[in-house]
Amino acid sequence: MSDGSPPLTGACVCSGVRFEITEPLESAGYCHCTRCQRRTGTAASANATAARGSVRVTAGEDLLRAYEPPDGMAKVFCSACGGHVFSQDPADPERKGVRLGALDGDPGVRPSYHQYVAYAAAWEPLPDDGLARFPERRPAGA
Numbered sequence: 783m784s785d786g787s788p789p790l791t792g793a794c795v796c797s798g799v800r801f802e803i804t805e806p807l808e809s810a811g812y813c814h815c816t817r818c819q820r821r822t823g824t825a826a827s828a829n830a831t832a833a834r835g836s837v838r839v840t841a842g843e844d845l846l847r848a849y850e851p852p853d854g855m856a857k858v859f860c861s862a863c864g865g866h867v868f869s870q871d872p873a874d875p876e877r878k879g880v881r882l883g884a885l886d887g888d889p890g891v892r893p894s895y896h897q898y899v900a901y902a903a904a905w906e907p908l909p910d911d912g913l914a915r916f917p918e919r920r921p922a923g924a
């Protein structure tokens with residue numbers, strides 16, 4: 783804990799998987815990549831970058847499964863309900879991104895960018911929200 787407030791908590795749809803985040807989230811954004819569209823059934827996925835090592839599974843570790851593409855982050859979800867909870871770096875699993883929709887309360891951060899907009903769904907125009915847009919992955923530090 784860095785600020786004395788209770789940890790953020792989150793869960794999958796069936797609540798079999800629960801997790802907590804013990805440090806403030808670093809940043810957040812919308813991902814419009816094809817994998818996020820397929821994974822969620824929606825036009826974009828709202829994700830936040832968690833501080834390294836700050837995400838801890840508190841229940842349902844045995845329910846977790848991961849889709850591990852040959853490139854990119856593993857997509858971790860609950861095998862009972864299909865709810866996606868976080869992504870993790872296969873080379874360093876302590877590096878995770880959390881799905882904003884899986885969190886119980888206010889995540890503290892707000893989405894500040896759209897990434898992979900070159901692949902955005904034809905059926906939902908990008909919102910005119912003034913946020914930064916990146917055709918591919920958000921460059922480090924952007």
Ligand SMILES: [Zn+2]
Nearest residue numbers: 794796860863
């Ligand atoms: Zn579940």
Ligand SMILES: [Zn+2]
Nearest residue numbers: 813814815818
């Ligand atoms: Zn994505």
